[in-house]
Amino acid sequence: MAVYMSKSDWLNVVNNIVKEMISGENSGYPLPGYSEIDSSGLSDAEQQLIRNIFQLRDKFAEASQFANVLSEGKLEISPPRDNNLASPVKNIHASLKHLNWHTHQLVKGDLNQQIDFLGDFSNSFNKLIEVLREKKQAEARLINSKKQLQAVFDASPDGLVISNSSGAILNASDAAVHLWNYSDFSEVAGRNIVDFVHPEEHGKTLFFLDELKQGIEYSRVEYRMVRSDGSEFFCEVSGRKIIETENINELFLFAIRDITQRKLAEQALRESEERFRTLFDTAAAGIYIVRDGRFVEVNPAITTITGYSRCELLNMELKQLLHPENYKDLISMSFKRQKGETAPFAFEAKIIARNGSEKWVAVNSGRIIFEGQPSNIGSAFDITERKNLEKQLISNLDIRDKFFSVIAHDLKGPVGSMDSFLDILIKTDWDVGMMKEYLQMLKKTSSKVYELLLDLLSWAQTQRGEIRFQPQMNNLFHLVQQNIEVQSTYLFNKRIEVRNNVHPDFNFTFDQELLNTVIRNLLSNAIKYSQSGGEIIISSELNRNEVLISIADEGVGMTEEQTNMIFDNRLRVKSKPGTEGETGTGLGLLLCKEFVAKHNGRITIQSKPGSGSTFRVILPV
Amino acid sequence: MYRFKWQDLGNIENGRPNLGKNTPVAVYRLMQYTMRSVLFEQFGPVEASQLFYKAGELAGVEFCKNLLDTSLGIDAFLADLQRCMKEFEIGILRVEETGVDGSNFVLVIAEDLDCSGLPPTGETVCEYDEGFLAGVMSTYLNRKVVAKEIDCWAKGDRVCRFRLT
Numbered sequence: 128m129a130v131y132m133s134k135s136d137w138l139n140v141v142n143n144i145v146k147e148m149i150s151g152e153n154s155g156y157p158l159p160g161y162s163e164i165d166s167s168g169l170s171d172a173e174q175q176l177i178r179n180i181f182q183l184r185d186k187f188a189e190a191s192q193f194a195n196v197l198s199e200g201k202l203e204i205s206p207p208r209d210n211n212l213a214s215p216v217k218n219i220h221a222s223l224k225h226l227n228w229h230t231h232q233l234v235k236g237d238l239n240q241q242i243d244f245l246g247d248f249s250n251s252f253n254k255l256i257e258v259l260r261e262k263k264q265a266e267a268r269l270i271n272s273k274k275q276l277q278a279v280f281d282a283s284p285d286g287l288v289i290s291n292s293s294g295a296i297l298n299a300s301d302a303a304v305h306l307w308n309y310s311d312f313s314e315v316a317g318r319n320i321v322d323f324v325h326p327e328e329h330g331k332t333l334f335f336l337d338e339l340k341q342g343i344e345y346s347r348v349e350y351r352m353v354r355s356d357g358s359e360f361f362c363e364v365s366g367r368k369i370i371e372t373e374n375i376n377e378l379f380l381f382a383i384r385d386i387t388q389r390k391l392a393e394q395a396l397r398e399s400e401e402r403f404r405t406l407f408d409t410a411a412a413g414i415y416i417v418r419d420g421r422f423v424e425v426n427p428a429i430t431t432i433t434g435y436s437r438c439e440l441l442n443m444e445l446k447q448l449l450h451p452e453n454y455k456d457l458i459s460m461s462f463k464r465q466k467g468e469t470a471p472f473a474f475e476a477k478i479i480a481r482n483g484s485e486k487w488v489a490v491n492s493g494r495i496i497f498e499g500q501p502s503n504i505g506s507a508f509d510i511t512e513r514k515n516l517e518k519q520l521i522s523n524l525d526i527r528d529k530f531f532s533v534i535a536h537d538l539k540g541p542v543g544s545m546d547s548f549l550d551i552l553i554k555t556d557w558d559v560g561m562m563k564e565y566l567q568m569l570k571k572t573s574s575k576v577y578e579l580l581l582d583l584l585s586w587a588q589t590q591r592g593e594i595r596f597q598p599q600m601n602n603l604f605h606l607v608q609q610n611i612e613v614q615s616t617y618l619f620n621k622r623i624e625v626r627n628n629v630h631p632d633f634n635f636t637f638d639q640e641l642l643n644t645v646i647r648n649l650l651s652n653a654i655k656y657s658q659s660g661g662e663i664i665i666s667s668e669l670n671r672n673e674v675l676i677s678i679a680d681e682g683v684g685m686t687e688e689q690t691n692m693i694f695d696n697r698l699r700v701k702s703k704p705g706t707e708g709e710t711g712t713g714l715g716l717l718l719c720k721e722f723v724a725k726h727n728g729r730i731t732i733q734s735k736p737g738s739g740s741t742f743r744v745i746l747p748v
Numbered sequence: 749m750y751r752f753k754w755q756d757l758g759n760i761e762n763g764r765p766n767l768g769k770n771t772p773v774a775v776y777r778l779m780q781y782t783m784r785s786v787l788f789e790q791f792g793p794v795e796a797s798q799l800f801y802k803a804g805e806l807a808g809v810e811f812c813k814n815l816l817d818t819s820l821g822i823d824a825f826l827a828d829l830q831r832c833m834k835e836f837e838i839g840i841l842r843v844e845e846t847g848v849d850g851s852n853f854v855l856v857i858a859e860d861l862d863c864s865g866l867p868p869t870g871e872t873v874c875e876y877d878e879g880f881l882a883g884v885m886s887t888y889l890n891r892k893v894v895a896k897e898i899d900c901w902a903k904g905d906r907v908c909r910f911r912l913t
Contacts, residue, residue: 209870211904218906221856221899225842232823239827244840244858 129165137169137177144184151191186212193217202227226252238263286383289369291376294319294336306362306385308354320381325351325359339368339379349386361390410506413488416495418502420444432488432509434481450477450485461503475510487514530587541576545569582714585644589721596725598636603676604629606639607665610646614654621707622659625650628666635674635748641722642746648715649678649742655705656682656740674748679741682706685734693732694720719744752806754814770837773861780862780876797875804876808883818888822846825888837861839877844909851889853912855881860901860908868904872897881910 132140143156161181166174190213196204197216202224206217222245229252232240238260242249280287286303290296296319299312307323309315315323324332328350335345346365353359365382407414413429415422425440433440433448446454453476463470473491480486492505548569552562588594604627611618611625618625646665653663661681668675683706685693693716702711723730726746734740760769787796812818815832816825830841839857846853858864863873874897882895895912899905 206899206905208899208905209903211868214904214906217899218858221842221844221858221907221909224844224854225856228843228845235823237823239824240843241827241830242842243830243834 129163130159131165131168133168134173137166137173140164141177141180144180148184148187186210189213190216193220197223222248233259236263283382284384286381286385288320288381288383290320290379290381292336292340292379294321294332294379296320297378303383306354306360306383307352308356308358314355323352325353327351335366336379339366340377342368344368347384352383360385360387362386411508413507413509414504415440415507416497416502416504417445418497418500420446423497423502429507432480432486432507433478439481448478450479453477486511530583538576538579541572541579544572545576548572579712582644582648582712582718586714586718586721589718594641594722594725596638596641598638598726600634600636601639601642602631603633603635603637603642603667603674604631606643607646610643610650611665613647614650617651617654621654621657621661623654623657623661623663625663625665628664629676630667633667633669635669635746637726637746638722641725645719645722645744646676646678648719649744652711652715653678653680653682653740653742655709655711656680656684656703658682658706661739669748672748674746676744676746677741679739681739684736684738684740685732686736690732690734694730752810754810776861784873800875801879801882804879804881805883805886806879807876808880808885809887810883811880812884812887816884816888822888829884833857838880839864839908851913853885853910854898855910855912857908857910863901863908866902869902870904871902872900873902874900874908874910877908878910881912885912 139156140159147153161178166177169177189207189210193204193207193210193213194216197220202220204220206220207213226242226245226248229240229242233256238256240256242252242256245252280298280300283300283302286306287300288296288303289298295317296315299315301312304310304312304315307315321329321332321336331348332350335348338345344365344367347363348365350362350364351359352362363384363386367380369378369380370376407424407426410426410428413432414426415429416424421444422440425437427437429440430437435443435448440448446458449457457474457476460470460474472493473489475487475489478486478488487510488507489510490505490507492503495502495504497504548565552565552569557565585594607627607629611627614625650663650665657663657680663678663680665676665678667677702713702715704710719730723744723746728744728746731743731745732740733743784796784800787799790796791799811832816828818825820828826841826843826846830843833839833841839860842856842858844854844856857874857877860874860877862877866873878895878897882893885893885895893912895910897908897910899907899909901908
């Protein structure tokens with residue numbers, strides 16, 4: 128049953144409700160519910176006011192309880208509905224729940240979230256997330272870096288080993304394990320790296336370990352290591368100190384590279400080089416290497432061929448050694464090869480030895496890389512002797528050809544004539560006069576053949592070196608006079624006069640037989656090329672230490688070209704017919720030249736077509 | 749029959765070179781609440797609210813398809829949704845709960861475009877938002893999601909809280 132309350136009671140109730148709301152404490156005054164009170168004594172406005180105050184009290188209590196529970200951190204509380212007093216707290220509740228969710232997300236590792244528009248909360252939380260993101264990224268980078276490092280460690284063809292400062296192996300790549308002929312890291316883990324080094328190099332290893340401790344790195348030091356089966360192998364080891372940051376332990380990293388194959392290759396190369404060097408030094412052929420036109424290496428045989436020492440050659444250019452005749456050709460060949468054109472790699476060339484003599488060498492050359500640079504290598508044989516023999520052989524062939532030519536042509540005619548005369552004499556009944564005339568013609572031809580045979584014999588003796596030079600004091604006048612008399616019939620027939628202007632008492636030392644041949648041939652030629660009625664003058668003079676004998680005619684003379692060719696036996700000059708068709712072998716002048724040369728003298732010719740010729744024999748006395 | 753397509757939004761930048769792509773919230777609400785008034789009068793509150801929910805759901809589906817990365821994991825997707833709603837000034841999305849199996853969510857939208865700052869009326873007014881969140885999450889989760897507003901600014905709650913199941 129509702130309790131009636133007076134207005135003052137109502138005021139008391141309302142006052143206590145407000146006091147409790149303000150103080151938050153129980154006033155001790157019994158406060159009934161609104162429905163328990165009879166408010167009929169109040170006006171409608173007063174009743175409405177009191178109802179609102181009671182409703183305010185209930186909403187306040189609900190909001191306070193919600194805030195109290197929330198203040199205990201109990202976010203799962205359901206927020207009151209339709210309570211405006213609780214609205215700000217509900218906002219806080221929503222924010223706290225959101226932060227709570229975020230915190231759970233962080234615990235899960237979710238760093239994608241962002242808190243917006245929550246004042247200091249947002250700033251701090253977002254900063255925290257940012258820091259965590261950076262840390263996560265750093266961790267990811269670190270993990271990635273470790274993975275990359277591990278990948279490098281695993282994939283490196285060099286064996287990689289990490290040991291502690293005592294050398295105990297903490298980690299080793301598969302490559303390292305296999306280098307030592309083990310199959311698994313567990314077989315080498317914890318063992319000292321020194322155990323894998325050849326005993327003779329333990330001292331060196333310990334020394335390097337000490338240096339590593341002092342922070343000194345070393346790289347590519349050669350070691351001998353031993354495999355599990357006791358076999359040795361060569362390797363290069365690089366080492367450095369690394370720091371493990373987590374516990375600040377000193378660690379050593381070793382990179383081990385198997386260089387056995389390289390060492391074997393080096394050994395083979397060394398042996399090959401030694402073989403090449405031995406061959407180079409002992410070869411009979413001269414061997415040289417040239418770069419940019421200069422000698423960069425020569426063997427002893429080259430020094431023998433050239434006469435230059437190794438030191439001299441290494442300071443010389445190739446062109447200094449080559450004969451000028453060959454230099455241009457060889458440079459041209461070299462350029463052709465450089466341009467990729469074809470040029471002979473084998474050739475013969477003349478060089479000038481240190482003593483100035485000319486030598487022939489046969490050269491084979493090719494391209495090589497020497498001391499890392501493109502160079503030419505060549506081998507050279509001294510072929511001077513062979514060349515001289517070739518020259519001699521050619522000369523001998525010339526002699527042979529000349530000999531056969533004379534026999535074939537120059538003897539054939541007169542002997543044929545004599546044969547014909549003899550046929551006529553045998554087959555015909557001649558009177559004595561006619562027979563004598565034919566016999567004189569036969570004699571003339573016979574004398575000519577005989578003279579030719581004498582020349583041929585002399586020439587053959589000369590070529591074989593059988594002519595002996597026997598100078599004696601002789602009289603030149605008599606020698607000239609004898610020859611004029613021998614030719615008297617010939618001179619008579621051509622009506623040619625010879626004047627011997629040599630002083631009758633002119634004596635000097637000469638080989639009577641050889642100079643006789645010279646005078647005979649020069650006089651015979653002068654008659655042969657003189658016109659009928661002409662004059663020949665033979666004279667002599669003593670000029671200081673030389674005797675000059677001249678035979679001058681007024682005959683047909685010669686051109687300058689003919690004069691220059693006349694003593695060149697290589698050209699095999701054919702004798703020109705005389706003014707009355709006289710023939711000759713061409714041997715006479717060659718004999719003159721040879722025999723005057725035996726006296727260390729010389730012959731000069733002064734001639735002009737149509738004005739005659741003057742041959743001068745100049746002999747030393 | 750008209751069926752909404754994302755392209756129907758048009759090229760706003762070209763179309764409004766001077767006024768730009770933004771418009772005051774009041775204009776949005778003017779259209780929202782006049783439409784609400786007409787629909788309520790035409791169809792009654794229940795059917796009108798359903799129409800708003802459906803419209804919001806269609807908007808959420810298109811929004812998700814065209815602007816969000818559905819290949820992301822749920823945490824990254826919610827962060828992306830949060831970023832996108834802020835960028836388009838729809839509201840400040842705050843996640844309060846995600847179910848262990850990812851099937852239940854409690855999401856809060858502060859400074860909601862539809863209702864923040866409205867005088868308390870004692871009624872929830874965020875049916876469009878309900879539909880929007882349901883459309884987004886249905887598309888992402890590829891299943892039917894239902895959203896229900898459990899607190900609303902218009903009821904004096906200062907935040908709009910939605911439970912999605």
